Amino acid sequence: MEQIEEHYMIRRITAKDQTAIENMDTGLESDYIKMVFPWIVKEDVLYGAFIGETLVGLIGYHVFEGKFVVLGRLRVAVPYRKQGLAQFLMAKAFNEVKTNKDYRWVGLATQENNLAVHHIARHLNMSHVARFHACQLHEEGKKALEAWCRNEYEAQPKKAWTRLRRPEDKRALLQSLEGQATSLGMFPYQCYYPLPYDQELFSDAYLDQCEAWVSGEECILFNADTKGVDYLHLKYFGERLFEQPDIWSIVLDHAEKYNQTIWIDVNQTHYDLMPKEWFTVDEPWHLYGQYLKTEPHLTP
Known part of the structure; x- marks a missing residue:
């Protein structure tokens, strides 16, 4: 994890990062985050991993009713996958949420075939709630x-x-x-x-x-x-x-x-x-x- 922190610059994403979001190589033919970014950046807390000016990783979370937090928006650029960046970003968001005394619950939803996120959820000691x-x-x-x-x-x-x-x-x-x-x-x-x-x-x-x-x-x-x-x-x-x-x-x-x-x-x-x-x-x-x-x- 320390090596990851040394390799990337991690900072909060703002509306000024729209071009970086649009240029991110997510490997998706149609990425909804790019389409609705102006709305997401207002509603969610977002963090990005950068190499220079290039955005290579993204994580965020949304708070419901001031107490219930859902982690998501996870993206890693294709050339930087399978290097531990996704787990690092998810853990960063998870640990930040845990420090807020107002939050009551934290979780995430993922599809059945997304084995990497299932692994991350278990790594964070989250319980399986529902299918x-x-x-x-x-x-x-x-x-x-x-x-x-x-x-x-x-x-x-x-x-x-x-x-x-x-x-x-x-x-x-x-x-x-x-x-x-x-x-x-x-x-x-x-x-x-x-x-x-x-x-x-x-x-x-x-x-x-x-x-x-x-x-x-x-x-x-x-x-x-x-x-x-x-x-x-x-x-x-x-x-x-x-x-x-x-x-x-x-x-x-x-x-x-x-x-x-x-x-x-x-x-x-x-x-x-x-x-x-x-x-x-x-x-x-x-x-x-x-x-x-x-x-x-x-x-x-």
């Missing part, structure tokens, strides 16, 4: 889902659903789902950002962004999210997702109104049962993390 699939409903899938809803409505009556509007009612609902949340293992806070199922995430500001609907023991939550694409991020913790046209009717109507693509994170059980041909699904995701202070109020 899940991120699914986006594509246009042909949307048509098929709409047709399925119409057919199902002919076979079963519609149920009455009630919308919750007050943050305190939405919070009480989420607190009541502790047992059901175990099946997913995490809380799908945003697209690409799973977090531990912890009640300190459920601020009034966040809950104001979420719509919540209940019918008996069934419920759904969703919120608008933009990650290059406008998404409707659906959160469901029950066991009958693809047995209830009522749920999908509510979600499809909202997504159509605001021209959103539906995104849902599911566990392996739901994934095995779902009509996969309706969705775009990449490699499974894994969430790792570590509590820095006290235990969570809600433990999945």
